Amino acid sequence: MPTADPADGVAQLCAALVRIDTTNTSSGDAQGEREAAELVASVLADEVGVEPLVLESAPRRANVVARVPGRDPALPALLVQAHLDVVPADAAAWTVPPFAGEIRDGCVWGRGSVDMKDMCATVLSALRSWRSRGVAPRRDLVLAFVADEETGGEYGAGWLVAEHPGLFAGCGAGIGEGGGYTLDVGGVRLYPIGTAERGTMHLRLTASGRAGHGSRPNPDNAVVALVAALARIAAHRWPVQLTPTVREYLVRTGEALGVPVDLGSDAAVDATVARLGRAGALAAAVVRPSTTPTVLSAGSAVNVIPSTAQALVDTRVLPGGTEEVLAVVDELLGPDVRREFVSRGEPVQAPFDSPWFTAMTEALRAEDPEAVVVPYCLGGGTDAKAFSALGIPCYGFGPLGLPADDGYDHRAMAHGVDERVPVAALEFGARVLDRFLREV
Numbered sequence: 001m002p003t004a005d006p007a008d009g010v011a012q013l014c015a016a017l018v019r020i021d022t023t024n025t026s027s028g029d030a031q032g033e034r035e036a037a038e039l040v041a042s043v044l045a046d047e048v049g050v051e052p053l054v055l056e057s058a059p060r061r062a063n064v065v066a067r068v069p070g071r072d073p074a075l076p077a078l079l080v081q082a083h084l085d086v087v088p089a090d091a092a093a094w095t096v097p098p099f100a101g102e103i104r105d106g107c108v109w110g111r112g113s114v115d116m117k118d119m120c121a122t123v124l125s126a127l128r129s130w131r132s133r134g135v136a137p138r139r140d141l142v143l144a145f146v147a148d149e150e151t152g153g154e155y156g157a158g159w160l161v162a163e164h165p166g167l168f169a170g171c172g173a174g175i176g177e178g179g180g181y182t183l184d185v186g187g188v189r190l191y192p193i194g195t196a197e198r199g200t201m202h203l204r205l206t207a208s209g210r211a212g213h214g215s216r217p218n219p220d221n222a223v224v225a226l227v228a229a230l231a232r233i234a235a236h237r238w239p240v241q242l243t244p245t246v247r248e249y250l251v252r253t254g255e256a257l258g259v260p261v262d263l264g265s266d267a268a269v270d271a272t273v274a275r276l277g278r279a280g281a282l283a284a285a286v287v288r289p290s291t292t293p294t295v296l297s298a299g300s301a302v303n304v305i306p307s308t309a310q311a312l313v314d315t316r317v318l319p320g321g322t323e324e325v326l327a328v329v330d331e332l333l334g335p336d337v338r339r340e341f342v343s344r345g346e347p348v349q350a351p352f353d354s355p356w357f358t359a360m361t362e363a364l365r366a367e368d369p370e371a372v373v374v375p376y377c378l379g380g381g382t383d384a385k386a387f388s389a390l391g392i393p394c395y396g397f398g399p400l401g402l403p404a405d406d407g408y409d410h411r412a413m414a415h416g417v418d419e420r421v422p423v424a425a426l427e428f429g430a431r432v433l434d435r436f437l438r439e440v
Contacts, residue, residue, distance in 0.1 A: 006129040006434035007427035011108050013043070014121035014426055017084075018110035019101035024085035024150045030061060033147045036084040037062035040120065040145045047128035052143075055164065061147045061155035065167050068127065068141040075139035076172025078440060079392055081383055082120045083149030083156060083177075086112035093417045107420040115414035116177045118421045118429070119398035120145060125426075126434035137438050142171055149383050152343055157386035171392045173356045178378045178396025180360065180432070181425075182368075184404040185279045188256050191364050192376035193357065194396020196245040198286060199322055199347035200381045201315040203329070205229065207337045211307040218305050223298045225336040226309040230293045232332040233313065238288040238325075240266040241318050246286050248352060249376045253279045256372040281411075285379035289325045290316045312342065316379065319347040345385040350393035356440065360397050363436035367428055368401065397436075401428025 020039065022032040034056070041052040044066050052066040070077070089098035089111040096102050098111040108118075123143070130136065144167075148156035160167065179194035207229065209222030242250075242263060250272060254261035259275050262268040269287055273280040291313055298309035317325045333339060351357070352375035361373040384394035402410050402425050413419045 004129055004132040006126040007430040008125070008129070010121050010125035010426045010430045011103055011423040013125055014108045014113060014118055014421070015101035015103055015110070017101075017117040017120055018108065018112050019099055021099045022085045022112065023088050024148060025088060026151060030085055030147065030155075033084055034060040034062040037064045037145065037147075040064045040084070040124065043124050043128060044143070047131070048124070049131055055160070057147065057155040057159040057163075063147055063156055063160055064143070064145040065160070065164070066143045068137060068143065070137045070139040070141065072138060073140060077140035077142050077170050078437070079142045079144065079168060079171040079174030079387060079394075080123055080437070081144040081146065081157065081174055081176045081387060082116055082123065082398075083146050083383060084117070084120065085147055085150050085156070086115065086117075087150050087415050090417075095418050098419070103423065106424065107422050108426065109418070109420040111419055113413075113421045114410065114419050116398065118400065118426060119177060122398070122426055122429040122433050125430040126437060129434065130438075135438060138440065140170075141437060142168055144168075146383060153383055153386050157383035161386045161389055165390055168387065168390055168392065171390070173350070173354075174384070174387050174392045174394040175397040176384055176394060177382050177398050178384070179376065180364065180397040180399035180429075181410060182400065182402040183279060183282070184402070185257055185277060187404070189368060189371055190253060190256065190279060191368075191371050191373045191399070192249070192282060193352075193360055193373060194378050195350045195352045195357065195375040196243060196319055196377040197348040197381055197384060198289075198316040198318055198377065198379055200343070200345040200385075201317060201322075202342040202344070203313045203315055203339045204342050205311045205313060205333065205337050205339050207309045209305070209307060212305045214303040214305055221305055222307060222309040223305070226298065226311055229333045229337040230311055232334075233291050233329070234293060236291065236328070236332055238290065240269045240287050241289065241321050242269065242287065243319050243349070243377060245349065245352060245375045245377045246283060249283055249374050250276070252372070252374045256374075282376055286318065286377040289318060289321060290314075291329065317347060318377070319349040322347065345381050346388075348384045348388045348394060350395055354393075356393070356395060359436060359440040360395065363432045363439070364399060366435055367432050399429040399432040400425040
């Protein structure tokens, strides 16, 4: 039942979502997305009072889209997007069964409690309190609870953007996963908000050569050519590339922590990141591009030289640096190895000197007056990549009020064993989102 408190029942709602197994495998198989979408749709219809659309991109690959009318329909709408699928969990390794959705020791336990059924619950909890209070948002809200984020969004955000772009017309900005949570560093409470994401390029490398017997000399060995190219890629030290978001994160965080910040050289940047400690860990992966070999495939018998050898390389690029990285990769590969894209998601960048960012900052400080709000760049990727293709600047803002470091490592929870989120963190997030979504 709707209540006047935006935080009331948020933990129970998160637990209910966790109990629906929405595991999404790398092969593209998924389960439970339809049931999760139906739960979300029922909350929207029965408790929020809006009419949801449940759209299937394929049988049982369900997405929920709804529009909450604002007081001023002339204002650009705000997109609020979250995904319903989760990565697999090995139940044998968990203290609590991963889909039991238990609330114990002050936390909601289970796969997806951090990535990202927590934000699904905090958004819905805030919205369902509005009926009792007789309030409405300042602007229209476009809600998208989607499938398939964990394997690239082909059946979720990517499909919605390609097949139903009109649902998102008029959105001036969007929020989703990837920021707004507490990072306590020596008593200083940082709240990083995602204003950028590295781009994702998964590359398949193929070397071709002359097949033959393993006992005979063969200078045209595809395996040798591929391994040599991979060795060059692995040994390459990418130079520092400070984007506006990363530079601002380092400067603001250094000021807040009283840590000297020197960005004058690659070595100085690395030393600054190290001095920032836990806060520096958020920047360590995003001060430069990366190329990481992950999969090798060649041959079928020890005495046969194969005609081809292949590898996959996980390549991450920063806003503005895609073509430069590809040019260097091609140089490192040399003439004997060709590359192709397995998948490609462009970097994301949104302004941190915007009214949207200011409104997020104000909502956080209303709940935590000592909040130090900083922009930061995500090392991985989210569905923001799909929605940004529509020209919507996207922010990582799924607020949580997390405790100081007491053995709970929030960043290790996503995709980890014993994933869990504190109930108090969810309640904080629901209150922040209530304020932000009403007032922005």
